[in-house]
Amino acid sequence: MKLRKGLIFIMVILIGLVLAACSDKESSGKDKDSSSKDENAVNETGMPIVDEELDLTFFANKPAQNEGNDWNDILIWNEYQDQTNINVKWNQISPDALEEKRNLALGGGDLPDAFFLSQVTNTDLLRYGGQKVFLPLNDLIEKHAPNLTALMENDPSIRKAITFPDGNIYSMPSLIEEDFLSLRLSARPWINEDWLKELDMDIPETTGEFYEYLKAVKELDPVGGGKTIPYGGTQIQEMVQWLSGSFGVMNHGPSNTNFDLDPNDDSKLRFYAATDEYRQMLEYIHKLYDEDLIDQSIFTIEWGQFLANASENLYGSMIFYDPIELFGEEIGSQYNSLAALEGPEGHKDYNKLSSSVWDTANLVITSENPNPAATVRWMDHFYSEEGAELYYMGVEGETFEKKDGKAVYMDHILNPEGDMTFEQAIAKQLTWLGSINGIIKADYFQGGESAPQSMDAAEKIAPFVPDEIWPRFTFTDEENKILQSIGQDVNNYVEEMRDKFITGDEDLAGWDKYVKTLDQIGLEQVVEVYQDAFDRYKEAN
């Protein structure tokens, strides 16, 4: 009996300790909240941003390409610290651990002053914004972010993309300059021009011609042994999105999965994955797949295998990034770009490109931040010409020079010594690899997307790009709940069936059953949610 009593005693003490530890955290959190914030200590314009040196801790996602560098001691951030008098202590997190560490930071009471490029989702922005963990930034942006405000006035979709249904803005976005099409396109279609010439064909302009080309390549078999792959890619989705412009679906870009504008009624959203146009597209792709014109392993191929195949020059066409940069001059230069194909109903658009709002949460300011106004100004600089130049090009005389008024990297970066690659040379002094911070502009960017071949492709595609590409809409908490459950099931089902229709595992004759199943899953509710979000999007200014 005594033994049991002793045990109970020990357990009570242990549990007490655990509880005490937890409640300690809570009370200390509250203390910090109530501490006064000195918001006046910020210069309205010019540099430095603060007169008295300000220390801030940023939680930052550090993309893999930056592995070797330390953001706490690197040219770009040292320079910016000198300019602004704000000393950022970077808590650098590798992408694998990002989500976990971010949630720990949010949960452990150990909040940073801001989250930088940390991929905070819209759902979380709203959740933690509502909990007052993230500060609403509407007024601060109005007052202290002239550059971002100017961009938002110029392109209202930016403000719409970051404003939540409760009217609040909780983040400053990563933007792509609207005209920097090449970056918004990401992977784009290419065709092997040498083989075109051999076949005495012109660059395909319609889906029919494209089919003819693929068929001809298959017969010609330039590689030999039946190894030629008329079309290849890393995932089938690339092709589906590209061809959606030829069949008249996804007419406002891919950000709102499976939804676009109803062509007959511009006040209505359309769930296009159940339309006849979409069905026609799947029929077309199924035909290609069935006749072995699409790589049969496209659903399982890994990146490395794709590169290996490409460097053996097996592909007649593909959707990918800059071929010369990735496969070298000899093979890469055989490729010419494809633009939009004209479909059977006369649609000829190119809808596979991202909105100019790349990410809503470039910078999120937390309740711990001692000087939110200065932090907003710190960020706002990157939406300006000088800021874009600083972030992507670095410091004149250190990393770049002006040639005919245009910024160009210096020789030690373009032609690095020894085994170092271009990217490694950049990572020594700059941190932009793998991320978009502030606004990214064609004039101040020198990476794969601004290589001549890619820029040329973008120019050809430009005339077919729709006027308006939507960013992802914002939703309320209630709506998010529906989207995360039923919405997720709908998306999974659509994607699964898309692939099955394409391979023929599922006969397109069973289309009605597919549509019916979507209704069973609860499509109606999802449509309602999106329609509401769209109505808000249209009304907002």
Added chain:
Amino acid sequence: MEIQPPLKQSRGYKIKKKFVANWQLYLFLLPVMTYFFIFHYIPMYGIQIAFKDYFANLGIFGSPWVGFEHFERFFNSYYFWRLLKNTLILNTYMLILFPLPIIFALSLNELRNGPFKKWSQTLTYAPHFVSVVVVVGMLVAFLDPNTGLVNHFVRLLGMKPIPFLTAPEWFRHIFVWSGQWQSLGWGTIIYLAALAGVNPELHEAAKVDGATRMQRILKINLPSIMPTIVVLFILNIGNFMQIGFEKVLLMQNNLNSETSDIIQTYVYETGILQGQYSFAAAIGLFESIINIILLVTVNQIARKVSDNSLW
């Protein structure tokens, strides 16, 4: 003479006496108990997030209660029945192959100790040390419809290449048998150890009586390792719902999800990747409860039928 209150004191006294006499043994037990208490019992308070709407900043205790919302959502999900079916079938399939290592161990045991036995043991152990990612990489490389070795032979035989990796009807076989390839040798270790403990006199006596080798295996070896088999079987049942989920995830694609979509991959995709921890916890709890029920039932049956059980 004093009259002592007989039962009560003497019982407490006995326990105390035992405790004092064997205090070293209890001391040995203490670290393990502490370990289990701290790392396995205390964290259980986190289970409550299955019934809450978890906000990281509010903590586990501070988040609001939502009752069975997450469970309802899971049970009402369109995919629920498919997930449950796939999980059960895949696990049952693996469980059916439970006797394989036993048969293998019995036959290894019959080999004379020599280089051949050593070799075959080492060869069958080796795959155990290959990481899952590598195994799946090998599967993809071997089974690829265009460049894979296997399909190369299929084509040589004049057949159309088989889409092993994307066909739902192939997924279970590939998953289970590649798993067997990896774990077969390793799984025999315990049985071999148990077989080493079989009394040689029994065999000698049986030989004298003219028992054949097969009879000796079935009548001596098998009954001798039966307790080990039963215990291992029960332990296996305890892990019933927990398949090597990384491997399923790596092998999964839209085309084979018909059979490859299991509860754990669903948890990973909708729970963890989207930060819905409460939902993930609810499904995890559901799985654990099924496991416990199975474990207790099988243990009960085993105790009745064979006298061997975990407790």
